[in-house]
Amino acid sequence: MTSAIVAEGISKTFGDVEALKSLELDIPEGSFFVLLGPSGAGKTTTLRVLAGLEKPDTGRVLLNGIDATKATPAERDLAMVFQSYALYPKQTAAQNITSPLRARKLPKSEVDAQLKRVSELLHIEELLNRYPAQMSGGQMQRIALGRALVRDPRAFLMDEPLTNLDLKLRVEMRTELTRIHRSLGRTFLYVTNDQVEAMSMADKVAVLREGTVQQVGAPTEIYDGPANRWVATFMGSPRMNMLDCTANGRLEGEGWSLPNPGFGVSGDHRAVFGVRSEDLSLEVRDEATALEGTVYAVEPLGDRTLVDVEVGGQRIVIKAPPTATYKVGEPVRAAVDMERVHLFDAESEQAITRR
Amino acid sequence: MATHIQPEGLADKGIAGETVAPPPRKERKLGSGIEIVLLAIFMVVMLFPVVWMLETALKDTRDIYAVPAKVISFTPTLDHFKNVFSSDSPVFQGFINSVIVAGFSTLIATVLGVPAAWAYSRFALKAKKDQLFFILSTRFMPPVVVVIPVFLMFRDLNLLDTLPGLILVYSAFNLPFTIWMMKGFIDEVPAEYEEAAMLDGFSRFEAFWRVTMPLLIPGIAATAVFALIFSWNEFVFSIFLITDPDTRTAPSAIAGLIGGTTIDWGLVAASAMTFAVPVLVFAFLVRKHLVAGVTLGAVRR
Numbered sequence A: 001m002t003s004a005i006v007a008e009g010i011s012k013t014f015g016d017v018e019a020l021k022s023l024e025l026d027i028p029e030g031s032f033f034v035l036l037g038p039s040g041a042g043k044t045t046t047l048r049v050l051a052g053l054e055k056p057d058t059g060r061v062l063l064n065g066i067d068a069t070k071a072t073p074a075e076r077d078l079a080m081v082f083q084s085y086a087l088y089p090k091q092t093a094a095q096n097i098t099s100p101l102r103a104r105k106l107p108k109s110e111v112d113a114q115l116k117r118v119s120e121l122l123h124i125e126e127l128l129n130r131y132p133a134q135m136s137g138g139q140m141q142r143i144a145l146g147r148a149l150v151r152d153p154r155a156f157l158m159d160e161p162l163t164n165l166d167l168k169l170r171v172e173m174r175t176e177l178t179r180i181h182r183s184l185g186r187t188f189l190y191v192t193n194d195q196v197e198a199m200s201m202a203d204k205v206a207v208l209r210e211g212t213v214q215q216v217g218a219p220t221e222i223y224d225g226p227a228n229r230w231v232a233t234f235m236g237s238p239r240m241n242m243l244d245c246t247a248n249g250r251l252e253g254e255g256w257s258l259p260n261p262g263f264g265v266s267g268d269h270r271a272v273f274g275v276r277s278e279d280l281s282l283e284v285r286d287e288a289t290a291l292e293g294t295v296y297a298v299e300p301l302g303d304r305t306l307v308d309v310e311v312g313g314q315r316i317v318i319k320a321p322p323t324a325t326y327k328v329g330e331p332v333r334a335a336v337d338m339e340r341v342h343l344f345d346a347e348s349e350q351a352i353t354r355r
Numbered sequence B: 001m002a003t004h005i006q007p008e009g010l011a012d013k014g015i016a017g018e019t020v021a022p023p024p025r026k027e028r029k030l031g032s033g034i035e036i037v038l039l040a041i042f043m044v045v046m047l048f049p050v051v052w053m054l055e056t057a058l059k060d061t062r063d064i065y066a067v068p069a070k071v072i073s074f075t076p077t078l079d080h081f082k083n084v085f086s087s088d089s090p091v092f093q094g095f096i097n098s099v100i101v102a103g104f105s106t107l108i109a110t111v112l113g114v115p116a117a118w119a120y121s122r123f124a125l126k127a128k129k130d131q132l133f134f135i136l137s138t139r140f141m142p143p144v145v146v147v148i149p150v151f152l153m154f155r156d157l158n159l160l161d162t163l164p165g166l167i168l169v170y171s172a173f174n175l176p177f178t179i180w181m182m183k184g185f186i187d188e189v190p191a192e193y194e195e196a197a198m199l200d201g202f203s204r205f206e207a208f209w210r211v212t213m214p215l216l217i218p219g220i221a222a223t224a225v226f227a228l229i230f231s232w233n234e235f236v237f238s239i240f241l242i243t244d245p246d247t248r249t250a251p252s253a254i255a256g257l258i259g260g261t262t263i264d265w266g267l268v269a270a271s272a273m274t275f276a277v278p279v280l281v282f283a284f285l286v287r288k289h290l291v292a293g294v295t296l297g298a299v300r301r
């Protein structure tokens, strides 16, 4: 598959803040590529560099294989949805949306047709005559999306375009954007700090932390095989349980011990054992692979119940069926699905692979 | 994290303050008695010279010299004002020159200052802070300090006694001020508007012109009024650089009325009143923009 956008060793500093540290990205043509990272990771800076709004200190930007590092934003032919919307205050929603078409001097009939298409797509017909100051955050966000979707650019760059929508609309728009992506067949580079959005929308995810890419892959690849401890805790809710241990023939921690399912360690290796809350079960089947502890707290969430269990001074969370009834202080045994556990080096925090 | 779990309706409230109506203004209460008395005294003190001038302009020459002064018991006359605008008026040409000089110098300062301010606001420049301070520092200098060197230069350049010479000086004096004031306004307009427009396919200049410029109009109006008032009122350069009655501006023309053997105080007062009117009218017309402009940050985002 060819690459629509490639970032080669991009670095960018602001004063003494290193926003991007030789960032590498390869965004396949036509993919829905999600750039996922916490606030301050450098996601917006990455988009701005790719769009030509920010000059990188080092590195190159390739668009369809051509070096575009020096190209102007207009020449790059990318559409961007700003995190702050950046709607033109003195223009109505309709004027905002059609701005890219007017920049291209399209005939009025064409402009009107596109405006109609986009406003139906985003359900914003009744907002078209309003000015940005007369709209709510969610409404402005949809207008900002409309200004991008109204044309047919090389790629769409979207900076957290759904964060200000309410839950119902956000879920709707998620599906809608995925559908739009499929029907347009264009490259989407989508920035978010919400791993649920990343999981549900992405073909491919790049996890960004402090200006470097931690891991790139399909959402499930990253979820099931995080490259390091940080990615493991960042992806998934509730966070992956982490227990300090010494790994050798067995994984031994304070107050627990499990067989080593094949992690490649030699000697007594200081490590961190990771297991997701859904890979723990309070209905013990196999005596050999269980953690023992006492219930610390119970959080019923309706569709499931989260049980906090204290294991040798550290706490883990277990997803239990909604019918589960446990009392605080009650001793429990949690069976571990040894096929789905992770081990990280205590020093480097990198994942240790299985032999 | 879990930003996706949010009670319905909360997220749609918009970003801070944008959709929420401002709190209703509190009914202004009449101040206490002391406040009113103090303000009244202040007003009398401030307005007395103006009122005196106006009276002098409206009195006929005999009444002006009357002792004791006739404060209300005089018959008003417009003779002095007629003299100001008459064909042999010694000040009328000065008013025309003042309009030309103030108008052009303001225009030049604005046309040069707005793009400069935009560049200072938007681009990373070497030693930007030092440059800006240098620009500002030129305003620290009292005109009278530089008037001698300017006089010498103008003599060599044959700019003495010419309107273009004065326009040049006033533009130079207004430019730093324009840059500083406009930079404040432009800083208030997020650069992302222009960036969005550039991604839409506009050039940098088009982006500025279409998106930022409309937001700057109040700021430009406010800045231009200040520049205009400076040029209109300026006296030191005007009196040093121009002696020719045909090219001097109103302030020095009016000053020239004083000093002969007989002084026509009525004409002086009428000229001065006439001179004050345009500034007042102009400031009144743009007062909304002025208030919006002076309280930096009032540019709608």
Ligand SMILES: Nc1ncnc2c1ncn2[C@@H]1O[C@H](COP(=O)(O)OP(=O)(O)O)[C@@H](O)[C@H]1O
Pocket (backbone or CB within 6 Å): A014, A015, A017, A018, A019, A037, A038, A039, A040, A041, A042, A043, A044, A045, A046
């Ligand atoms: N124009 C700027 N000036 C100074 N620091 C900046 C600027 N833009 C971004 N940064 C810094 O760079 C880092 C990355 O920012 P950003 O790309 O906005 O992160 P994200 O979008 O992932 O939240 C942050 O530490 C931020 O403070």
Ligand SMILES: [Mg+2]
Pocket (backbone or CB within 6 Å): A040, A043, A044, A045, A083, A159
């Ligand atoms: Mg951001």
